Amino acid sequence: MSKEKKYRKKKKLGHYPFISVILSMTLALFILGLFALLISTTTSLTKVIQQNVEMQVYLKSNLSEPQQLRVSKSLASRNYVLNEENIEPIRFISKKEAAEKFIEETGEDFMQFLGDNPLKDAYIVKISPEYHSSEKMATVQKDIENINGVFEVIYTDNMVQSINENITKISLVLLSISVLLFIVIGILINNTIKLALFSQRFLIRSMQLVGATNGFIRKPFIYRSIWHGIISALIAGGLLFALLTYGSQKLEGLAELQNHEMLLIILGGLLITGIIIASFSTYRAIQKYMSMSLDELY
Known part of the structure; x- marks a missing residue:
């Protein structure tokens, strides 16, 4: 059964x-x-990775703090600067800070035999992913170089293209x-x-x-x-x-x-x-x- x-x-x-x-x-x-x-x-x-694509904006020597602030505000107003929450799009590095970092990494104090700090104050600017093509990055570089007080703009073009x-x-x-x-x-x-x-x-x-x-x-x-x-x-x-x-x-x-x-x-x-x-x-x-x-x- x-x-x-x-x-x-x-x-x-x-x-x-x-x-x-x-x-x-x-x-x-x-x-x-x-x-x-x-x-x-x-x-x-x-x-x-895209959020860390940066341009190094070197400033002219002997700029006053108000002049540096004007450059910073001018950069912040650009559409190509990254605009994301919890991310600092523009970071200032003084020439003193840059020198200390160089000495720490290389172990060589170049200021002892040069007698002066030849480095320049700089802004590290994060670029929005929409502008990561080679053509747009070149256009962004020229635009930043035209800002009053900017000495030079440097970025690694090969790295951006490879990314x-x-x-x-x-x-x-x-x-x-x-x-x-x-x-x-x-x-x-x-x-x-x-x-x-x-x-x-x-x-x-x-x-x-x-x-x-x-x-x-x-x-x-x-x-x-x-x-x-x-x-x-x-x-x-x-x-x-x-x-x-x-x-x-x-x-x-x-x-x-x-x-x-x-x-x-x-x-x-x-x-x-x-x-x-x-x-x-x-x-x-x-x-x-x-x-x-x-x-x-x-």
Whole structure:
């Protein structure tokens, strides 16, 4: 009697071996989420690099404090100067401070044999990412040099060009891999669900023979697949959060690169992706088995 009950339970409409489905979906969503985190971290790192593109604005000798202040205000009014919260766009370095730093780094006191400090007061100006192309940087350099009191403007053109080229290459590679990964994961989940539903093909045919509508047959399977997608996404999200917490403890600076809003978007995206792929794959598999002939089912 107990064996008969177990048999009936296994053959209940909409029920099928789900452990392998959840494990496969969890692994697939975890990999997808891990890659999304990689893209998010790379984007944050790119932003940090772009925020540190600077120009060194050297001032003419013997400028008074009011004159230096006018130069600073003139620089601050320019559109190409970085305007971000919690970031100081313009930083003043006196020639005395520059000399002390040079002596500390090289160990040579050039002022002893020169008798004077030949360095100049300078402003370090952070440039907005919109102006990082070689042409715009050259235009910015000329504009700053025309400010009264400015002696010279220096920046590393090769470094800016290299940053732009590398950012473009990395973006294209990550975009290509993400599209390919999404397609592969979709196929993997689809095949896993199709194999899991294979055991239900005769039960589906039996329901058709007793007059059940297609919607009535699909309904329990799709509801169950939605729950499988939710469970898989929650497990994958928990694993990602644990891995991220562990990585932040072990890798210095990783926590600063994390965007909490983006992390929530990724977790929400995994939930939506899990539900959509699971329900769509289940729908396609059920439609396939409902349209098969009896010979094909065997």
